[in-house]
Amino acid sequence: MNYPFGRNILLSTVGFDRLLNAFNDLEKSVAETKSVTYPPYNILKMGEHDYAIEIAVAGFNSDEIDITVDNNKLTVTGKVAQTSDTEYLHRGIATRDFTREFTLAETVVVRSADMQNGLLVINLQNIVPEASKPKRIEIGARVEPRLVREPKAA
Incomplete structure (x- = not known):
């Protein structure tokens, strides 16, 4: 595999195959598609684990907007x-079809979506599982290995 940021980062990582593949996919996606600028959006950090995406949707009704989550x-x-x-006579408010991904x-899970003042606001929350939170390891203590996540069936 060809990683744009070099081989050095791979020398100090373990188990980040999916993340590295995601970076490669992102790089390919950016190279293959032109920059999408409509509609404009903001990504906000609302707290330690809370985020929001605001998308400017002036001229749209809520029944003209579809929000889906599939495979992250x-x-x-x-x-x-x-x-x-x-x-x-003049049409300055762009109301053309769009898809934003x-x-x-x-x-990260989607908690809610609402329209406020011409903005679609999608509230997100990062739910960190207990198994992923930092743990203190006592020197000399033995911990039996356990499977944190079942492997996906092929």
Whole structure:
């Protein structure tokens, strides 16, 4: 495998294969697609484990927006209902279809979504499992190895 950030980082890591593969996938994705700028968004850190994504969705109704989470990928899709026969003299508010994707860590869950002042606000929480929290290891103490997570079936 070819890692853009060099082989040195691999020498001091154990068990980060999936993370390194995610970096490779991200690099390929950026290279293959042009930069998506619509609609604009913010990612906020609300607390130690709480985050929010704000997406500017002026002109959209809540029934024109679809939010899904699948395999740690949050996808927000907006589809404008073309029901108006209005003739615009100037149309400065962009209300075109869009798809916005965010990759979430395995421990991040979507808590809620709401529309406020033309913004779609998606609240996220990072739930760190007890097994992943730091532990103090006593010198001389023996700890029997245990399987933290069942391997995924192929």
